[in-house]
Structure formats: C-alpha cells, structure tokens
Amino acid sequence: MRNVSILIAGVGGQGTLLTSQVLGAAAMKAGYDVKMSEVHGMAQRGGSVVTYVRIGENVDSPVIEKGGADILLCFEKLEALRWIDYTKKDGTIIVNDQQIDPMPVIIGSVKYPEGIIEKLSANFKNVIPVKALDAAKELGNIKVLNIVMLGLMAKNTDIPVKTWHEAIRETVKEKFVELNIKAFDKGYHL
Numbered sequence: 001m002r003n004v005s006i007l008i009a010g011v012g013g014q015g016t017l018l019t020s021q022v023l024g025a026a027a028m029k030a031g032y033d034v035k036m037s038e039v040h041g042m043a044q045r046g047g048s049v050v051t052y053v054r055i056g057e058n059v060d061s062p063v064i065e066k067g068g069a070d071i072l073l074c075f076e077k078l079e080a081l082r083w084i085d086y087t088k089k090d091g092t093i094i095v096n097d098q099q100i101d102p103m104p105v106i107i108g109s110v111k112y113p114e115g116i117i118e119k120l121s122a123n124f125k126n127v128i129p130v131k132a133l134d135a136a137k138e139l140g141n142i143k144v145l146n147i148v149m150l151g152l153m154a155k156n157t158d159i160p161v162k163t164w165h166e167a168i169r170e171t172v173k174e175k176f177v178e179l180n181i182k183a184f185d186k187g188y189h190l
Contacts, residue, residue: 002056003054003058003059004055005052005070005071006052006055006069006071006072007053007072007073007086008020008051008075009048009049009073009074010048011076011100012047012048014049014075016075017051018147022164022167022168024036025171026163032056034053035054035060035061036051036054037051038052039051048079065086067085067087067089069088070091070092072086072093072094073094075145076096076099076100077096077098077099078099078113080093081113084123090125092124094128095117095120095127096149097130130149130187132149132152135183136148139182144180148184149187150187151185151190152187152190155187164184165184169181
C-alpha cells in the first residue's frame with residue numbers, strides 16, 4: 001500500500017478519536033506503519049474534533065498539510081466544508097449527510113450553510129454522501145455512526161475484514177464490541 005493520509009473530522013461526541021484508534025489498530029495489525037495526531041477543539045461543547053491518520057510502508061510524520069489528505073472522512077456536513085482545503089484534488093470525501101448546528105447557528109448569529117454536499121461535489125469528483133445516522137438508528141444506537149462510516153471507508157483498503165473486527169475487539173469497550181462490529185459490517189456493505 002502506498003502511503004495514505006486520512007483526515008477524520010467530526011463534532012465532539014461523534015467518536016472521531018475512537019475511529020482513528022480503530023483505524024490505526026487495524027493498519028498496524030495489517031503490518032503498516034501508522035502515525036496519528038489528534039486535534040481537540042471544543043469537543044465537550046459540540047465543537048470540531050479532528051484526527052490525522054497516516055498509513056503506509058514508512059510514514060515520517062502524523063501531520064497532514066493542506067491539500068495532502070487522500071481521504072476526508074467527515075461525520076457531519078459542515079465539518080467536511082471546514083476541512084475541504086486539506087483534501088487532495090483527486091482525493092475522496094466520505095461525508096455523513098447530517099446537520100449538527102454549531103453554537104453560532106443555535107444562537108442565531110449565522111445561518112447553517114445550504115447545499116454543502118453540492119459545494120463539495122462541485123470541487124471534488126469523489127464525494128460520497130452517506131446516511132450513516134439512519135444506518136446507526138437501524139442498529140439501535142446513533143453513537144455507532146462513526147463505525148458505520150469507517151466500515152464504508154474500509155471497503156476501499158486492502159485490510160481484511162477479519163483484521164478490522166480484531167481491531168474493534170481490542171479498541172472498543174467489551175460491552176459494545178458486537179454492536180460496533182455490526183455497525184462496521186453495515187457500513188462495509190453500503
């Protein structure tokens with residue numbers, strides 16, 4: 001596998017950090033060098049949370065520069081728009097088609113942008129909108145939308161499903177393992 005840079009973006013509470021941990025664990029199990037970096041915003045107040053994950057034969061740095069992400073994995077539409085500059089022109093944007101209003105929208109000082117998916121698609125040819133919240137609701141727990149998204153992204157790697165399942169078992173709290181494996185599989189088959 002060539003080096004792949006993945007930027008994961010979400011809102012506090014959506015499981016951005018857990019997703020990067022599962023991704024990193026699966027890649028290491030598959031024999032790849034992995035570097036990760038976490039950027040915490042106002043996570044506990046519903047703010048932006050971002051992690052960089054770089055995978056490959058030999059990765060020197062966890063940092064992803066603007067225009068350097070092969071994959072932008074976003075759990076909320078506005079987060080995709082916020083981090084779009086980090087995506088390579090031929091990169092892939094996988095975005096949960098969900099709106100979570102940030103504080104400025106909640107208090108009425110600004111409006112939530114319209115047509116985000118269309119704006120992304122106008123600038124990038126590989127935009128994959130996902131109804132991950134709906135998939136998570138079908139599983140009975142909206143907190144697994146991150147793992148649904150990870151499953152969809154994983155389909156485009158050479159890491160076997162069995163390895164992803166092992167990484168979930170090792171990373172997720174035991175009482176949530178089976179639910180997360182179901183969420184991963186649901187995403188993988190979307």
